[in-house]
Amino acid sequence: xxxxxxxxxxxxxxxxxxxxxxxxxxxxxxxxxxxxxxxxxxxxxxxxxxxxxxxxxxxxxxxxxxxxxxxxxxxxxxxxxxxxxxxxxxxxxxxxxxxxxxxxxxxx
Amino acid sequence: xxxxxxxxxxxxxxxxxxxxxxxxxxxxxxxxxxxxxxxxxxxxxxxxxxxxxxxxxxxxxxxxxxxxxxxxxxxxxxxxxxxxxxxxxxxxxxxxxxxxxxxxxxxxxxxxxxxxxxxxxxxxxxxxxxxxxxxxxxxxxxxxxxxxx
Numbered sequence: 001x002x003x004x005x006x007x008x009x010x011x012x013x014x015x016x017x018x019x020x021x022x023x024x025x026x027x028x029x030x031x032x033x034x035x036x037x038x039x040x041x042x043x044x045x046x047x048x049x050x051x052x053x054x055x056x057x058x059x060x061x062x063x064x065x066x067x068x069x070x071x072x073x074x075x076x077x078x079x080x081x082x083x084x085x086x087x088x089x090x091x092x093x094x095x096x097x098x099x100x101x102x103x104x105x106x107x108x
Numbered sequence: 109x110x111x112x113x114x115x116x117x118x119x120x121x122x123x124x125x126x127x128x129x130x131x132x133x134x135x136x137x138x139x140x141x142x143x144x145x146x147x148x149x150x151x152x153x154x155x156x157x158x159x160x161x162x163x164x165x166x167x168x169x170x171x172x173x174x175x176x177x178x179x180x181x182x183x184x185x186x187x188x189x190x191x192x193x194x195x196x197x198x199x200x201x202x203x204x205x206x207x208x209x210x211x212x213x214x215x216x217x218x219x220x221x222x223x224x225x226x227x228x229x230x231x232x233x234x235x236x237x238x239x240x241x242x243x244x245x246x247x248x249x250x251x252x253x254x255x256x257x
Binding site for chain 1: 123136137139149204222
């Protein structure tokens with residue numbers, strides 16, 4: 001029940017700072033690294049590191065303009081999460097059936 | 109004797125909900141959810157204990173892409189009403205979910221609701237510095253997407 005392609009997304013968002021950065025991008029739209037550093041309250045190298053992880057998970061995209069790099073959220077990268085929940089839907093329905101059968105077998 | 113299961117991932121990406129009314133009292137459901145040998149019969153082999161903070165595992169036969177192990181930690185135990193645990197697959201760096209069982213007395217039995225979601229209350233507690241809850245995160249995301257398109 002693990003599909004490797006979903007892992008980068010989960011791993012990226014399991015970190016609260018990255019989640020906060022990603023949310024800031026979904027809320028505010030495109031932001032510069034400079035602005036994100038100010039928002040996150042941590043060093044710029046640390047922010048850049050987080051952005052690299054988000055970029056690898058395809059959760060953000062970037063473009064350069066002069067000296068500044070601008071980042072924006074890629075919301076469709078969350079699709080693996082939806083796939084996952086669909087997969088678990090079948091799993092849990094099966095377990096509910098087995099639970100029902102067990103309840104019939106149990107003493108009152 | 110039961111309602112068809114209801115799932116709603118399409119409507120809401122934040123969680124999966126399965127609900128069913130079982131023609132049995134909550135006491136019986138609670139036993140099936142919390143007693144190790146009973147739990148093993150319908151879920152998986154386990155070393156579960158209904159104690160918040162207790163780590164335990166569900167173990168199934170390994171299959172392709174899954175070693176058969178689910179690493180869990182009990183979050184909430186409210187006898188006959190609510191049970192919640194973390195649900196981790198893939199070990200370190202793997203996928204983390206939160207499962208919440210809610211039992212409600214219903215006509216002729218018990219309404220059972222299972223919700224599986226991404227980073228939930230347990231994870232927020234684990235990462236004390238988390239600024240935003242997962243739900244709020246998705247709410248904002250949905251609003252943003254709605255505003256863009």
